[in-house]
Amino acid sequence: EMEPQERAFQERIDAGQKIEPKEWMPEDYRKTLIRQISQHAHSEIVGQLPEGNWITRAPTLERKAILLAKVQDEAGHGLYLYCAAETLGISRDQMYEQLHSGKAKYSSIFNYPTLSWADIGAIGWLVDGAAIMNQVPLQRCSYGPYARAMVRICKEESFHQRQGFDIMTVLSKGTPEQKAMAQDALDRWWWPSLMMFGPSDDASVHSAQSMAWKIKQNSNDDLRQKFVDQTVPQAKYLGLTVPDPALKWNEAKGGHDFGEPDWTEFFAVIAGEGPCNRERIEARRKAWNDGAWFRDGLTAHASKQAARRQA
Numbered sequence: 604e605m606e607p608q609e610r611a612f613q614e615r616i617d618a619g620q621k622i623e624p625k626e627w628m629p630e631d632y633r634k635t636l637i638r639q640i641s642q643h644a645h646s647e648i649v650g651q652l653p654e655g656n657w658i659t660r661a662p663t664l665e666r667k668a669i670l671l672a673k674v675q676d677e678a679g680h681g682l683y684l685y686c687a688a689e690t691l692g693i694s695r696d697q698m699y700e701q702l703h704s705g706k707a708k709y710s711s712i713f714n715y716p717t718l719s720w721a722d723i724g725a726i727g728w729l730v731d732g733a734a735i736m737n738q739v740p741l742q743r744c745s746y747g748p749y750a751r752a753m754v755r756i757c758k759e760e761s762f763h764q765r766q767g768f769d770i771m772t773v774l775s776k777g778t779p780e781q782k783a784m785a786q787d788a789l790d791r792w793w794w795p796s797l798m799m800f801g802p803s804d805d806a807s808v809h810s811a812q813s814m815a816w817k818i819k820q821n822s823n824d825d826l827r828q829k830f831v832d833q834t835v836p837q838a839k840y841l842g843l844t845v846p847d848p849a850l851k852w853n854e855a856k857g858g859h860d861f862g863e864p865d866w867t868e869f870f871a872v873i874a875g876e877g878p879c880n881r882e883r884i885e886a887r888r889k890a891w892n893d894g895a896w897f898r899d900g901l902t903a904h905a906s907k908q909a910a911r912r913q914a
């Protein structure tokens with residue numbers, strides 16, 4: 604039976620009102636937002652690593668400039684999201700400690716290696732495409748700071764997706780070797796992109812409550828289905844084959860039937876056993892340690908400034 608305060612809160616949610624930081628909210632609402640927003644921020648920051656891996660090896664200066672801009676955007680997305688999470692009472696240092704200790708998750712997709720330049724195209728096309736699918740509804744999230752952060756992020760993501768699809772178009776319309784690179788990237792990034800949407804609805808522990816609180820607008824499987832239906836025609840345009848023998852159009856359903864992702868792989872990856880998990884966490888720990896002198900300098904400078912103002 605709901606407490607009067609919780610009932611009033613739920614009525615605000617049902618009426619489509621935005622909840623702001625200083626307003627009353629159930630402890631579990633706060634906790635699930637801290638969990639989701641901080642892990643979303645970690646995803647942005649860790650996502651810079653596989654992409655950054657190709658900045659020095661981009662095939663042209665223009666591709667290098669575009670990739671630099673994209674990786675820089677991801678850093679900005681991370682900062683907006685860390686700030687949104689801080690409004691709920693967790694500190695930046697606490698969130699970093701949770702990432703570095705392995706306590707916090709980040710998107711499974713970033714635990715796969717980027718083996719060729721075509722991977723940068725597949726990431727923009729598929730990973731940012733899936734991220735947009737998942738983030739557009741988050742602009743309507745009931746928590747104000749998160750919804751507002753999403754508006755800016757979604758605008759920049761569409762640039763990320765376009766530039767990725769452009770890379771895949773050039774490769775798939777290029778030499779046979781280039782087309783083979785694009786197909787190889789699609790083969791390796793298709794299923795991990797489907798897993799980005801999370802476990803199937805019947806295995807999703809948070810969906811019911813997150814949807815009742817209008818944090819999650821659509822179920823994991825709904826968004827996964829929308830992503831497949833939108834992406835399959837794009838693969839056809841590229842002349843590439845989606846690596847799923849069960850994929851076929853189902854007229855009655857008005858959508859594609861498709862195979863099951865390998866959930867054993869998914870749960871292993873989010874438990875830290877993916878191809879690159881250790882490497883990613885090590886890179887983040889190193890960046891944190893290498894930046895300690897800079898943070899200490901900033902803090903020392905700030906306290907000197909404060910002392911001067913006091914004097």
Ligand code: 3HC
Pocket residue numbers: 638639642643646647650677680708709710711712730731734737760798799800801802806807808809810813819823873
């Ligand atoms: N990677 C890692 N963990 C995942 C996951 C994934 N792809 N999908 C689900 N999980 C985890 C959940 O975090 C939860 O574990 P936890 O309790 O320890 O947090 C568990 O699996 C159960 O999953 P649920 O479906 O019950 O959990 P949610 O209701 O939180 O749904 C989600 C998962 C759809 C990812 C949701 O958290 C969400 O929408 N998060 C915000 C969006 C986001 O993080 N997107 C990342 C995309 S990558 C990115 O943004 C960078 C882009 O620029 C490329």
